Amino acid sequence: MTHEERFEKLNLTLPTAPKPVGVYKPYIIVDNIVYVSGHSPVLEDGGHIIGRVGKDMKAEEAKEAARQTGLAILSTIKTHLGSLNKIKRVVKVLGMVNAEPEFGEHPFVINGCSELFVEVFGPDMGVGVRSAVGMGSLPHGIPVEIEAHFELV
Amino acid sequence: MTHEERFEKLNLTLPTAPKPVGVYKPYIIVDNIVYVSGHSPVLEDGGHIIGRVGKDMKAEEAKEAARQTGLAILSTIKTHLGSLNKIKRVVKVLGMVNAEPEFGEHPFVINGCSELFVEVFGPDMGVGVRSAVGMGSLPHGIPVEIEAHFELV
């Protein structure tokens, strides 16, 4: 199955590809790598999931936010590259969680995005290297920000 | 106009290219990419802007610090590569802000660096992907640290 075929079968609803809120591009291609800017958990209505893990929300809710952030990244790819089939594989994910100092379940949270990428890109090509870490704060109080690199076909 | 011509017209004063304060190089080139180490807001006298956003300084001051950090990055490039014309474009910026947990204006702060890159490298080549995020702490209490990748001509 191709990435697009898998994506169709999942019946996912993507948010509109987010427009930059600063001086940056949503993605850039150099050679065979697509660099994707840090994405937020943007919803279908254009709003954002807001909250700090360990204070306003639980790890399970933050994992949902990470999945929503992954959907935003997929939307950026589909919108600007035209097809998920342009992607060969996930190379690198930096998963940043807005959490209280004592929080420790960052890998569990970021799996929300990583498991989505597996569903779409497959169990090998959907898995790259990753760091899942805790930030002191994130823009507008979002719980998760994720940047990623993909390899082109 | 070339990057150097734009730079000359701006009449900017660059700080001295910072020397590493640890076991790292200020920049490294692999193939057509220049990787630049995390830079600080170093001043012309060699001192640093210090402060935590939301505690010791406001977002507007932190944005100035981000611009100063961008000037330090330009100084590293000019000093070690000889000319800004060696740069084709900005690929990636990771903008890290030392801020209180409730702070949310990271994109505004990091625009201080990104707007400088637009002035120097132009409105297309000066804009790359970006994440603008909040750290728990930064070396010696600096408000901003920025690392970047550039593509060579």
Added chain:
Amino acid sequence: MTHEERFEKLNLTLPTAPKPVGVYKPYIIVDNIVYVSGHSPVLEDGGHIIGRVGKDMKAEEAKEAARQTGLAILSTIKTHLGSLNKIKRVVKVLGMVNAEPEFGEHPFVINGCSELFVEVFGPDMGVGVRSAVGMGSLPHGIPVEIEAHFELV
């Protein structure tokens, strides 16, 4: 001397190459770059060094944890690539320290990893670009997480 010869002379004991605790790979190769996931200070018995700098541990102890994290990265390379001689040089290190907001000695801490890389890969090839920064929290309360890129021979 080759990297393997230097490594042998150092008489280091590596921890077992860590298995992913989430949906990611320990390393991935694209073209001539080895991307390595964020690593923890894993010990020979499989346990981890735990603690927050400025609260539970001092900078010197965190530097030891950074060295241990570097040993885990070397273990990942040796285990999966077969030999340290496959590495040409260190390209990039992102050193993330779990520290209290007033902590400022991140470069000192991450030197624990960087000095190890110099011992193994030599004074030129062992030194890449770096950012050494403070996180709000890290998985399971580890004091240091480090991700790195290497260039292949």
